[in-house]
Amino acid sequence: MEGNMLENKMIAQRNKEYPLLEELIKNEEVFWVNPKYADFEEAIKKVDLTEEDIKEAEERLKRFAPYLMEAFPETKSTEGVIESPLIKIDTMKENINKKYNVDILGNLLLKCDNDLPIAGSIKARGGIYEVLKHAEDLAIEHNMLSIKDNYAIIHSEEFKSFYATYSIAVGSTGNLGLSIGIISAKLGFKVTVHMSSDAKQWKKDLLRSKGVTVMEYDSDYSKAVEKGREQSEKDPNSYFIDDENSKNLFLGYGVAAYRVKKQLDEMKILVDEKHPLFVYLPCGVGGGPGGVAFGLKLLYKNHVHCFFAEPTKSPCMLIGLMTELHDKVSVQDFGIDNITDADGLAVGRPSGFVGKTLEEMLSGVYTVKDQELYDLLRGLVDNEDIFLEPSALAGMYGPIQLFKSSLGQSYMAKHDLEDKSKNTTHIVWGTGGSLVPEEVKKSYYLKGNKM
């Protein structure tokens, strides 16, 4: 009884401090503007990662291009570069304006990471990068490779049997497992993917068909990661890919920013003082959207405004940033159940590393209901003939929220952006979808209302 009273008192106190929590607990959609957002030059001083780190990652990926062309012929057309298109979606924009009764001003672009080769999701950036880095480190350490070599030699029986003596492990809600599983198995590694209960059956089947060991747990992502880490630690030849803390994953994702800059330049789209850029990134544990946002901030500084998108049932990064407790809190601590059809975002506890790195660089976080994801999914198919998986539509809700919510509007006013609205470019990061089997695609589509 007494404990209860104490608890109620603490809850009342906390809700007073963070009034938004009440709405989050009720699974309502919110738009949170980061009060710690700072001038880029100030914010970057507190971060120990630099542009050099991302350039190094980019160089490493270049070294591997000849290997990737051999091992994954679908990368031949881009000369071994794993990249996706950036396109205008004007028809979608028109229909969003009508359906949601908003007036999105400026360009609306979609970054089609659903079309990334090899893994069909944003995980083809970080996940594949980290495995390649590990493979390179091992081969150099054993005098099998020098960075001056043509890395096509890695696509050989000699290297495969070498890598077969090592293993790789990862915990995943699905897509990271796909990306790590596919590239590791191709190189020859023994690879184990520890899957959370929300991971889709077809992802497990696909991995098993490629010779990957899939372990299933009747619990959420954090548990799958913990189990993976535990098992991997027992084996000195095993390398654990740590989605919650890995700098390599983060840097692999960060390379995307430099590629986007090139694409914007080619499209003759300016980003500067008078032409702001807004980017909306679906967020799970934070590594993918965090790496991309970090890279973009390095390039465009105060001219880019990055927002993360989370399901109303899994607002882990929002709660971590707002309370400044980062990975010390989970959504379950607040009675939020972390059950969402956006499986890639079904993460209850955020990465502390990402939250702290972006603490002053991220503009804000908003949440979105699953039904909106389905409606937007259907709308994107009907209007642009592009299929994204539910998680990947979370970004599409960003411009709607920005123009519709009073907090979105006041963010624009505060940063003196209102009169620049029509010169603004909005990039919705479409994080995945091309590997989804046809019958699953159909069932998702049917869950959406017509726009």
Ligand SMILES: *Cc1c(COP(=O)(O)O)cnc(C)c1O
């Ligand atoms: C993993 C994933 C994300 C988010 O990436 P995190 O690194 O978990 O934050 C977004 N969309 C899709 C489709 C994903 O698979």
